[in-house]
Amino acid sequence: MPQPMKQLDPGASPQEWFGNELRNLRLEHGLSAKALGRLVQVSDDMILSIEKGKYPSCRRDVAQRLDDVLRTGGLFDRAWPMAFGNRDADRKRADADKTSTGSGERSAQVPAGRILGRDEPTLRPGSHEPVIRRSFLQLGGLAAIAPLDLTEIFAPAELTLPANVNPGHVDQVLAAATAISGMDNELGGGGMVRDVASRAMQWSAGLLQAQVPEHLRAELFASVSRLGIVVGASAFDAYHHDDATQTFRFAADCAEEADDWHLRAKTYSFLARQAVWIGAPDDGLTYAEKGLVRADRLSATEQAMLHTARARAFGKMGNVRDTMAAVGAADEAFARARPAEEAPWMAYYDEAQHNGDTAHALFDLAILAGQDPGRAARRFGTAVKGHTDAYKRSRAISRTKLASLIMAKGDPRQAAALGHEALDEVGRLTSRRAADDLRQLGRFASKHQTVQEALGLRERIAATVSA
Structure with missing residues (x-):
């Protein structure tokens, strides 16, 4: 059951008046925060924070874009100095005061027991991360x-x-x-x-x-x-x-x-991949779609990266048709890639990465929906051959998934040999994802009780991931 919207108090502050007007106009236009954010080119979280009076430094150009989309006649642009202009000025004066009273460097410390004026958050069960670090x-x-x-x-x-x-x-x-x-x-x-x-x-x-x-x-x-x-x-x-x-x-x-639309796309790609990994493929699909907003501003490689994230979400759902369509869209975009024109931090998304990422989606179809395992196996093989030592984790994960695929759908002895090669590499990593993939390989190996090579691999996996 959806939660009721928080009651706003437009008289509490200029920021809350601004937010109340924004919410009223958004609802009059029948727009969700997500839909309005897409039109204004900001996140839905930002829209909701402004509405609640919790976003203390809304940029003026955002206010102007809200006016354009909601056809307010300039309401938000006129209200911006009242709601946010003074805060900007106050902060600049405060920064100037700090600069004048100290030298060029300053040390930052945390008051005991409080971070950013909030109570220390409670750790989840099993978490060992110090509260003071997690809080940020x-x-x-x-x-x-x-x-x-x-x-x-x-x-x-x-x-x-x-x-x-x-x-x-x-x-x-x-x-x-x-x-x-x-x-x-x-x-x-x-x-x-x-x-x-x-x-x-x-x-x-x-x-x-x-x-x-x-x-x-x-x-x-x-x-x-x-x-x-x-x-x-x-x-x-x-x-x-x-x-x-x-x-x-x-x-x-x-x-x-x-x-920066390129960095925005990369961020949503990672959010999508993480959501799929932790078992929330529907959220992953939403993130991937958000990343593809204004795809015309993205490079072909970035489009391929996001279509791959869509494919992985559909694959985890066992949706054959949409997975194959997304893989096709990713392949088509990657065929248009111009590596020399990419940002340096996109250099990782080469042929090996593209094949490994799309293979993950096809792997899920083979395991969950009984589809041809050969499509995923070929792509994993390309990824393993193409990844250099600079991407050992990606190579190890692709090799492990290939071994799992063959263990589940092919020759367990061949899979065991590949599994030992993966273990040689994974054993030197601190990757929890790689360790979980090994556990999955171990579960597939345990189904071959009469194959000594599979049982030996399972024992080595158990010893490695528990070490």
Whole structure:
């Protein structure tokens, strides 16, 4: 049963008056928050936050686009200075005061027991992540941290932030994203990689509170978005799913602030993949569709990436027709790819990656819907051959899935040989996803009680994943 909408109090503040008017006009036009967000080119979360008076720094161009879509005659543009202009001015004055009273560097610490003015969140059962670190990533996006004092964001260990952002800081964020992405692909998202990623994310998000020259603003938000995608992917691989989801959403907000459709698409691709992985394929399909909004602004490779996410969602549902259609759309888009024109961080999506990703969707059809396993097997084989040592995790996962497919639908002895090759590689990773794929292979192997090679593989898998 749907939850009733929160009652708004337009007299409580200019922001809540603005939000109340927005909700009333949205409902008059029969639009959902998602539909309005798509028309205005922002997230539905942002629309709902503005309506509730919880989004403290709505950009003026967003207000103007709301006027255009809702045909208000300029209502929101005229109301913007009252609702948000003073806050921007107050924040700039506060930043200037901080700059004048201190040197060029400042240290950020957390008051005991509180983060961002909220009670410490309760850990889920079985979680060992320190509350103080998790809290930053549970805040629900840019709106939750952007207007608040940095001294409330960071863990007790001191982190030094500049008072003014310069191009070198943007370069540092991008360098951190590149380095962490490399470690994550080679080693997996757990262990040291996880700790490095969390620290880098905290520091980089903190830059959003410093004084930023207007000409650097979009670059800074884009760089933080890029890092957020990398850190979210690392958390996803380590099964810190709540952290991953919040970091991806934060990255999406930053991408929208930077007006970067490419980073936005990448963020929604990851949200889709994660949702499918954790058993919510319908949510995954929604994320993939959101990423494909204004597909004309995306590169062919980015379109292929998002169609692949749709295919994986349909595959997990056992929907043969739509899975095959999505795989076809992904193949068609990838055939138009121009790698030389892609952003550097899309270089990973090559022939090996495309074949491995689409093979996952076809794997589910073979297992869940009795479809031809050969289609998935051929693509997994291409992925295994094409992935270099820089993408050991992807190669290991594709090899494991190929072994599982053959173990379930083909020769268990051939599958066992492939499984041992996968174990040789997976055993050196800190990837929870890779470990879960091994467990699945072990379950398929356990069905061949009379095949010694399959039983031996199962025993080795049990010893590896429990180590």
